[in-house]
Amino acid sequence: QVHLVESGGGVVQPGRSLRLSCAASGFTFSNYRMHWVRQAPGKGLEWVAAIWYDASNKYYVDSVKGRFTISRDNSKNTLSLQMDSLRAEDTALYYCVRHREDYPYFYMDVWGKGTTVTVSS
Amino acid sequence: EIVLTQSPGTLSLSPGGRATLSCRASQSVSSNFLVWYQQKPGQTPRLLIYGASTRATGIPDRFSGSGSGTDFTLTISRLEPEDFAVYYCQHYGTSPPYTFGQGTKLEIK
Numbered sequence: 559q560v561h562l563v564e565s566g567g568g569v570v571q572p573g574r575s576l577r578l579s580c581a582a583s584g585f586t587f588s589n590y591r592m593h594w595v596r597q598a599p600g601k602g603l604e605w606v607a608a609i610w611y612d613a614s615n616k617y618y619v620d621s622v623k624g625r626f627t628i629s630r631d632n633s634k635n636t637l638s639l640q641m642d643s644l645r646a647e648d649t650a651l652y653y654c655v656r657h658r659e660d661y662p663y664f665y666m667d668v669w670g671k672g673t674t675v676t677v678s679s
Numbered sequence: 680e681i682v683l684t685q686s687p688g689t690l691s692l693s694p695g696g697r698a699t700l701s702c703r704a705s706q707s708v709s710s711n712f713l714v715w716y717q718q719k720p721g722q723t724p725r726l727l728i729y730g731a732s733t734r735a736t737g738i739p740d741r742f743s744g745s746g747s748g749t750d751f752t753l754t755i756s757r758l759e760p761e762d763f764a765v766y767y768c769q770h771y772g773t774s775p776p777y778t779f780g781q782g783t784k785l786e787i788k
Contacts, residue, residue, distance in 0.1 A: 593777070602767065602781045603716075603724065603767055603782075605776055605778065608775055608777070617774075618775075619776055620776075653723065662711045662730075663729050664711075664771045664772070665769075665771055666724075666771065667735070669724055669725075671723055672723065
């Protein structure tokens with residue numbers, strides 16, 4: 559069974575840092591691009607960051623560039639998101655998501671249950 | 680950056696009815712990169728349709744996707760109680776950003 563399990567969420571003050579992790583199992587993690595997607599309370603889905611199979615490419619939504627860093631450890635089947643200089647608007651449920659390619663199609667096929675980040679003083 | 684606009688914001692229908700959800704892109708996109716997800720309250724999003732019209736594994740055939748260019752549609756032909764949820768379209772191209780529409784809430788009338 560393919561599983562993605564996020565951890566590391568919590569309540570943090572504005573300006574502080576938090577590191578999210580995602581443990582992957584049931585598939586060859588190193589063969590897949592991975593994403594973080596977030597959902598603010600009562601709001602829609604927002605793509606946050608992506609990382610290529612070997613971490614050779616990393617991409618971010620404009621609102622987190624320079625503050626968030628996505629990384630992965632293929633030896634430990636783990637995806638991470640280091641979040642610095644957190645703002646109230648970063649408050650959301652953060653999902654770890656797997657990329658899938660069925661040429662010529664791309665899509666997000668497996669989602670974790672998410673971990674909640676609350677930025678509040 | 681491609682912006683996706685979904686309409687209506689909320690759709691109220693009865694079980695057994697037919698739902699038509701729209702997703703409009705701010706510029707022409709390849710249908711290969713148009714994806715639909717379903718999210719039920721308190722649950723994780725679920726992949727429904729990719730490539731604008733290909734159903735994901737396990738998705739019932741009452742769900743269908745169509746469209747090209749800037750206009751895409753998700754149709755649910757015979758609404759079941761479990762279909763009432765929020766639906767998101769996404770442009771998932773060869774490079775980011777991988778934008779989502781704002782969602783359409785399908786509610787029971």
